[in-house]
Amino acid sequence: MVNYLATVVVTLKQVVNDPQGLTVRSGLRQLGFEEVDEVRVGKHIEVRLSAENEKAARARVSEMCRKLLANHVIEDVRFQVEQQDAQVGASR
Template sequence: MQRKYRAKILVTLRPSVLDPAGVAVQSGLKQLGYDNVEQVRIGKYIELNVISPDETSARKDLNQMCDQMLANPVIENYKFDLIEVESQTGVY
């Protein structure tokens, strides 16, 4: 039996990496009068469903997806939440 999992993935720049987009957003907010904003960092949020026989396999696949495509492990960190949304029967 296959199971469907929903992954919510957050990709952020490593703290040591300069974030020019974050600097630009912070500057824009200051120009709008929001002087109380500091250290803006921009990231990516990704949601996807994955079909897998179990949670362990789903987590392994997600780690590989993030390392190979969804994040650049040299300059980015990622984390994800995984929840089972339904069990599937049949072939995919």
């Protein structure tokens, strides 16, 4: 089995109003960042897992997103899967 790190990013769909993003945008503008057009606030989730190979890891993470990590009524989800070097991880 190989160790993987999945980085999952969950954001509200474009059609869903994002009041947090609007508030952050207005804060940035007040700080002088007038060039800011839009801010969307989302979630960053790190999942460490083991799998036979990257394809299997991706399939499992995709299922996790579908079943729990995102609510598909309101959220979009995307993720990356990277192989982790177990020895480097242990020496830190």
